[in-house]
Amino acid sequence: MATLPRRVLVYSPSQALLCRSCRLQTRRFASSAAPPKPPTSGLAPLLSRRLLAVSGPDAAKFLHGIVTSSLVSKDGTPRTDPFYSGFLNATGRVVNDVFIYPHQHNVGDATDGGYLIEVDAQQLASLAKYVRRYKLRANIALRALEPEQASVWHAWDDSGKDAAVPSSNSSRIVLQDPRAPGLGYRIIQLNQTQPELDLEQATEDAYTIRRYLHGVAEGQDEILAGALPLESNMDVMNGIDFHKGCYVGQELTIRTRHRGVVRKRILPCVIYEPDKAAPQRLTYETQAESPETITADMIPIETSIGRFEKKGRTTGKWLKGVGNIGLGLCRLETMTDIVLPGEQASPSQPLDGEFKIEWGDEENKSTVKVKAFVPDWLRTELDLAANRSSNGKAS
Numbered sequence: 001m002a003t004l005p006r007r008v009l010v011y012s013p014s015q016a017l018l019c020r021s022c023r024l025q026t027r028r029f030a031s032s033a034a035p036p037k038p039p040t041s042g043l044a045p046l047l048s049r050r051l052l053a054v055s056g057p058d059a060a061k062f063l064h065g066i067v068t069s070s071l072v073s074k075d076g077t078p079r080t081d082p083f084y085s086g087f088l089n090a091t092g093r094v095v096n097d098v099f100i101y102p103h104q105h106n107v108g109d110a111t112d113g114g115y116l117i118e119v120d121a122q123q124l125a126s127l128a129k130y131v132r133r134y135k136l137r138a139n140i141a142l143r144a145l146e147p148e149q150a151s152v153w154h155a156w157d158d159s160g161k162d163a164a165v166p167s168s169n170s171s172r173i174v175l176q177d178p179r180a181p182g183l184g185y186r187i188i189q190l191n192q193t194q195p196e197l198d199l200e201q202a203t204e205d206a207y208t209i210r211r212y213l214h215g216v217a218e219g220q221d222e223i224l225a226g227a228l229p230l231e232s233n234m235d236v237m238n239g240i241d242f243h244k245g246c247y248v249g250q251e252l253t254i255r256t257r258h259r260g261v262v263r264k265r266i267l268p269c270v271i272y273e274p275d276k277a278a279p280q281r282l283t284y285e286t287q288a289e290s291p292e293t294i295t296a297d298m299i300p301i302e303t304s305i306g307r308f309e310k311k312g313r314t315t316g317k318w319l320k321g322v323g324n325i326g327l328g329l330c331r332l333e334t335m336t337d338i339v340l341p342g343e344q345a346s347p348s349q350p351l352d353g354e355f356k357i358e359w360g361d362e363e364n365k366s367t368v369k370v371k372a373f374v375p376d377w378l379r380t381e382l383d384l385a386a387n388r389s390s391n392g393k394a395s
Helices: 013-017 020-030 059-064 121-133 202-215 250-258 376-394
Strands: 041-045 049-055 082-087 094-103 114-121 141-145 151-157 171-174 186-187 262-271 304-307 318-322 326-329 355-359 366-370
Touching: 041 202, 049 059, 049 121, 049 151, 094 121, 094 171, 114 121, 114 186, 121 141, 121 262, 151 202, 202 262, 202 318, 202 326, 262 318, 326 366
Parallel strands: none
Antiparallel strands: 041 151, 049 114, 049 141, 082 094, 094 114, 151 186, 171 186, 262 326, 262 366, 304 318, 304 355, 318 326, 355 366
């Protein structure tokens, strides 16, 4: 019986006894060697993700009313293919980003099928609590699955050899990741064995680096509490059905799409030293220039992004990163060349403007520059959305 590899963490409990400044220095020293570049093809266990099983006669109807995607096929029957989706609160803010897997397999001690909901592992208990809040009289059952019962994996192959990815069967569920082209495949393994694929064994860090390079946020460390689904790119990552009926949080989501302009979106970013020139390409570098080089994992979550050597309102928020790359919630009209629907490019905001992330007190302040990039797939989707908006207004 194969065992799942454990992720090795740099942090140790003894660091909790250190002051913030000392912890930063400890992390800086430990982080000088960034994780290696992802292999061309790989299979990685995602220990940061867990599964919640929802079953019962009312499961499909119940979930349909509280997620952003439709659980009903075009012919009116329950959907059988896996998909990406999200749970929102009553004000239309993201509670959790999830994958949902309809299944008829034996999972643990259950044999009646239903749905598996893949969620950030740290959010499993809170998602179960959220679902129970809307349960009322619905005939459903909830169970948090242990990793021994079902585990989450991600596979990719950029070699051009097109390594065979198995189809779903009694021991696994396979989904081509719909969030961005070329991101790979999600695999739910319904036992303790490793998926049998002719791919190099990889780590979750490798998967995370690839995800950052594609500009895809995942989990509530990156899709923060209070985030709007459109700002989190869930609309362009096939996570929202704008034609389905009512669901929790629908009103603001629909209004934002049809009447509002999405001025901020999550984008991939590169950080670099203040005395260096801005990078021209989005690339991941494994070698730091020195042990004192700041890496993306040192930057506190939600630190403001501002103009370098200029005052004014913030242009975004830093989310999370590794090495020299990460994700930021960025103002499109300021940090990119994207022109929002109904607006024109402003000559007062040059495309070569530089931006910074700064944190700490006056005695121990850290600063890096940051540059946002718009992936090709996202640029295409935003162009399509702008065309839909202009055609709608014209009609």
